[in-house]
Amino acid sequence: MDLALLRTFVTVHRAGSFTRAAALLGLSQPAVTSQIRTLERQIGRPLFLRQARGVTPTTIGDELAHKAAPHLDALVEIAESGLEEDSSLRTLHLAGPPEFTAERVLPALTEPAGEDGQGFALRASFGTADEVLEGLSAGHHDLAISTVRPRGALLSATALCDEEHVLVAAPHWAERIGTGTLRRTGPAALERVPVLEVHESLPFVARYWASVFDSRPVRPGTVIVPDLRAVLACATAGAGLAVLPRYLCADALERGEVVALHHPTVPPLRTYFLAVRTGTLAMPHIARAHEWLERAAADWC
Numbered sequence: 001m002d003l004a005l006l007r008t009f010v011t012v013h014r015a016g017s018f019t020r021a022a023a024l025l026g027l028s029q030p031a032v033t034s035q036i037r038t039l040e041r042q043i044g045r046p047l048f049l050r051q052a053r054g055v056t057p058t059t060i061g062d063e064l065a066h067k068a069a070p071h072l073d074a075l076v077e078i079a080e081s082g083l084e085e086d087s088s089l090r091t092l093h094l095a096g097p098p099e100f101t102a103e104r105v106l107p108a109l110t111e112p113a114g115e116d117g118q119g120f121a122l123r124a125s126f127g128t129a130d131e132v133l134e135g136l137s138a139g140h141h142d143l144a145i146s147t148v149r150p151r152g153a154l155l156s157a158t159a160l161c162d163e164e165h166v167l168v169a170a171p172h173w174a175e176r177i178g179t180g181t182l183r184r185t186g187p188a189a190l191e192r193v194p195v196l197e198v199h200e201s202l203p204f205v206a207r208y209w210a211s212v213f214d215s216r217p218v219r220p221g222t223v224i225v226p227d228l229r230a231v232l233a234c235a236t237a238g239a240g241l242a243v244l245p246r247y248l249c250a251d252a253l254e255r256g257e258v259v260a261l262h263h264p265t266v267p268p269l270r271t272y273f274l275a276v277r278t279g280t281l282a283m284p285h286i287a288r289a290h291e292w293l294e295r296a297a298a299d300w301c
Contacts, residue, residue, distance in 0.1 A: 003075070006068050008035040009047065013065040014137040014154060017054040024138055066153040070279020073139075090285040091121040095132035096145030099228040099248060100163075100272060105145055108296035109289055120285035136275055142286050143293075144275040157273040158290075160297040163245040165208055165268040168258040169193065170238040182262055187213045190261070194222035194240030196231045204228075204243040211268040232258075245270075247300065272297075 012021040012032065022029045040047050047061035057065065096105055101124060109122060127135065129148040136144040137154060149157050173193055182189045187209060195217065197205055202221055209217045223234050232249055235242040236257045252258045274293055281287045 002039075003072070005035050005039040005042075007072055008032055009039055009061075010065055010069045010072055011138070012036060012048065012055065013057055013061060013069075014139065016056075020054075020138075062153065066278070069154055069277065070282075073277060073280050074282065090119075090283070091123060092143065092285050092289050093141045094122065094124045094143045094145075094289070095127055095135055095141040096124075097128070097132075097147070098126040100245075101126060101145055103248060104296075104300060105293065108293055119288060133275060136277060139277070142276070142280065142283075143289060146273050146275055147270055149271075149273050150275050154278055155275050156278050157275040158294065160272045160274050160293065161300040162269040162271050163247060163300075165204065165243050165270065166246050166249060166253070167208060167212075167241060167243050167261045168235055168249055168253070169241040169261055170235060171256065171259050172238060173241065174259045174261055177261065187215055187217070190241060191218055193219075195219050196223045196225075196234045196240045196242040197221040198224070198226050198228060198231060200224055205241075207270075208243040208268050212262065212264045243268075 008021065008025060008027075011024055012018060015021040015024060018029050018032050018036070022032045025032065036047065043060070043064070045060045046058050047064065048055040048057055092109075094101070094105070094109070106122075106124060125132075125135075125141070129146040132141065132144040133146055133148065133150050133155065135141045136150075145160070146157070149159075177189050177193065195202065195205055197203070200221060202217055205217050205221075209215055223231075223239055225231060225234065228244060228248055231242045232244055232252060234240070235244070235249075236252055241261065246253075249258060253260065274290065274297075276286060276290065281290060
């Protein structure tokens with residue numbers, strides 16, 4: 001069986017689309033379609049179900065991808081390492097959410113370097129959960145940090161840690177609201193406080209309201225900025241309330257720059273997952289980084 005056909009097949013399987021696979025492979029869409037049809041004729045079974053938007057693998061397609069993908073990744077690893085002058089120094093491609101990756105993940109991967117180096121070069125990129133998992137599936141990343149557990153056999157995930165979400169604001173807002181008022185009236189006491197968020201959909205505030213108050217926030221976001229560190233800066237400046245991961249605002253809470261407005265019995269939690277393509281932990285530099293992150297995460301919970 002032609003390895004080029006298998007490579008095209010695995011790329012289509014991961015991308016979920018002939019068009020996206022063609023772009024990743026640097027081929028035309030007709031060329032990709034032709035290669036998949038050739039492989040289907042060789043196997044004697046359809047590998048994909050064509051749909052209006054993309055393709056869905058058949059049972060045979062999923063089985064073939066599960067068996068072939070790890071071996072193809074290993075062959076790529078061998079080929080790439082053979083082209084490097086120093087094959088011991090591999091490049092690790094990492095992707096994850098900007099704040100958690102910057103504050104937690106990158107320090108954990110760079111601290112073990114020591115005098116002899118960490119054994120790999122590091123390249124990091126930021127994105128949403130969907131973006132980093134799609135990039136991991138397509139082979140752009142070696143490790144992905146995600147708040148969504150990936151599905152399917154091509155990706156495997158390990159739970160790293162749970163982050164606690166805290167409702168915070170500058171001290172003068174706490175004085176104006178009164179903790180007793182919030183306990184008596186619930187979220188109604190917060191309706192006049194400006195809301196700080198990372199997106200118009202209020203993902204952090206809405207999740208907190210649903211989990212703690214069993215309701216929805218009634219006020220739209222006043223300040224929307226796509227970085228939780230900027231949200232914290234706005235909260236510290238007194239711009240309004242925010243729901244933030246405790247790891248991110250712990251120092252500000254200790255210094256009294258912000259205060260927790262509420263202390264629920266069961267605080268909202270969100271789980272981070274460390275995802276890889278199945279089979280790639282056989283590669284030493286990926287396995288090393290994976291181990292370091294698991295070890296570091298024990299202190300993050």
